[in-house]
Amino acid sequence: MLSSSILKSVFLVSCLFTTACTQHHALRSPVDADGEFYGQSGDSGHHVAHDGSQRHVFASNLNCEDSGDNYRTAHFRADHALDPSQKSKFATPPSYAFNRGIPLSPGDMLEVQIENGEGFNNEYVLNPDGSLHIPLLLPIASAGLTVQQLAEKIEMALVRAEIFRPTAARASVRVKHWAPVNIGVSGAVFNPGRVTINENSQESIVSERLSAIGDFAAKRSIVEAIRAASGIRPDAKLDQVILLRRGWQVELDLSGVMQGKPVQDVALVDGDQIIVPTTGCFQSSLARPSQVTPRGFRVFMSNLTQPANDNSGAAIGRYSSNLPYGSTLLQAAVSANCVGGTQFVNAPRKIVLSSKNPITDQMQVIERSVESLLRFPHREDINPHLMPNDAIACYDSDASNLRDIARSVSEIISPILLMF
Template sequence: MKTINTSCLHRIAATGKAKAVIKIKNLVLFLLPALLLGCTQTDSLHSPEHSQPDFYGKNNATGTQVSQQSSALHVFATAKQCEQYQDFAAPEHYITGEPIKLTDNQPASFPTINGQTSLSGLSPGDMLSVSLENGEGFNGNYVVSSQGLLTIPLLAPINVMGLPSNIVAEKISIALIKGEIFKASTANVSVQVLNWSEIEVSVSGAVFNPGRVLINDPRPTSKLEQVTDAFGDYSTKRLLSEALRASGGVRPDAKLDQVILIRKGWRIETDMTGILTGAPVKDYPLIAGDRIIVPTTGCFQSNLVRPSQITPKGFRVFMSNLIDSAGSNSNAAIGNFSSSMPYGTRLLQSAISANCVGGKQWTNAPRKVVLVSVNPLTQQTQVIERSIEELVRNPNREAINPYLMPNDAVACYDSDVTNLRDVAGTIADIILPLTLL
């Protein structure tokens, strides 16, 4: 019998183990990249949800179907089922194609005083100067109370809410005559407005922030003293346009030629498009308690997306352009989460502002940007994804490069080349320990 060399057998076994280790390494080198690429591409190739073509900001669309809401009738929930309270205190829509019925027997226009429609009236907090000949004890400066009353010595409180100064003078004169304080021939009263105060009005409909707003900034004490000495006052902050601006500005779907002003049950419609076109505008003065309604057309109007007296001059946009996950909040700059943008900014401009565009063309051109926006008509959160190269090559197509709205969010993702480079680095970090076996 031939003897077997044991050292040779050990070498053969060692060689077999080495080949097996090499085969395992090759298998890992092949399967690991495929596994990582498959996992990453599963999500990256998936289309974002709510990417329907009727994205708010697409021009020349057919319009969004909305239902006209009314004020909630119930305040306290008495049942366990809460479906009936889902729309409680929700922003209201007023559609142009349907009549707006707020109360029964709603007058279609304001009442007239001496044959003229007067909308300039007094509100609580307004300061008046009352003077009449030989009227010591009555002459002086008066402030309208919170109930809209004017209190003059020896006279019962006079309701002056919403009245112009000439009508207030007539009411004071009549009160003096009825009180047998002055004769009709001598009760010549003069009333001047010394200071228009701040007032609260309600704005609803196609504005970004519907609700009650406070308009007309208070004057400094030094300025108020000068105005009081001048016997007269004028304010540009108590107008209809100021109320629209204070409510966040009108939305792009607003019907500006049918803005409705409601006062004490009376209503009037006015055309505010001249603020954007340069045509004459009847900008009505407001009093406390007025209500403004801006109907919606249901359609996006790109001509309204620019800074103006009744649209936002700027707004904030949330941006993210992180290449790698940050190790801490301070490194991620969590405190600086938003950026200010002028109204009329498009997605491409915000992508440039977030440093998503530029750099190495071959590696950065295939980058992607995601826009998260809330449709103000449907209150639905919509997400769209665009290629940076697609944005650069088609900047004038609204469907590809939409306008940004207040509080939108923009996030950037790296290109496939950069992703592959990082995947290769991850694979190298995993395989390196294996090579040491």
């Protein structure tokens, strides 16, 4: 009996000693103990500092402290004019501004028939600038017109070119395929910005376009080039994108892609170079899906906590680790099954995030508790946005660790107790 009591005492002392060691070593905070993460204005971490010299961006006097609201969408009221100073100017729009029929747009494929004009009858595609090129005629501005209005302009062009007499010029236009169009959507919508609608890639339409006169290069734009480079980072200066062409440079404002406003989307040629400057600071308004940002990205997750014994059992699969762009650490923690369950045991869990700073290319590690994420989801210093290829790991709470330690020690002591 004495030996059994001694063993039980040793067992209790071992549990307490191991728990103390666990608290000091296994659950101690990572190297970035101050909890600072890149992107917070005025903050300084181990590998990055946003001091006074970085607040002003190259070629401008932009202050990074206010850059978080640069690309947010505007809100409008239905009972107020969009711009009171312009109300009288747009009170009576021109007749062609809002046609009852569907207006023509660049890329539309048309069939033009001219009476007694066999050399002109063909299928045409509106050029990127919205003009129609018919042999022997000057380019005809067609974007925004109806087919009837375009037919009248073709007749006038034939007469002005002295090819037909006014009484003999007869033209008809028929639309064979409506092309995709880019539309800016702003205001009270979930994801404002520029969207592409009416996309259609039927094989029959593609073959007809190849035989038509003219072409529409929908994917030779700056927006498409940025998208091909996996999109902009949250620190990009989107209103000052630089285009270099044959020794010349021009600055373009692409912020309308995020705001739903008109965009200077210049057509590109071979050899062009695009430079997207950095503001040196994180802009949360750029961390969402759009035409110039990633639609989604992959995050590496590990959840080897109880009650899940592996990632498969924790429901961490292909779709849960591919998150929409703009996701936060709390959303990733929920996706990794790190949140929920018994509150006393699971609320003190720790979430560790390892991320590469896109400005300095240095790895940074932060640790957050599940409780702090749930209590302060609005604070970006506690609940930061995730970046592509970030790594997330969940660690058990003190109660779970103590339980597992006691279970492990019990498995070792139990065989010894059976011997006495």
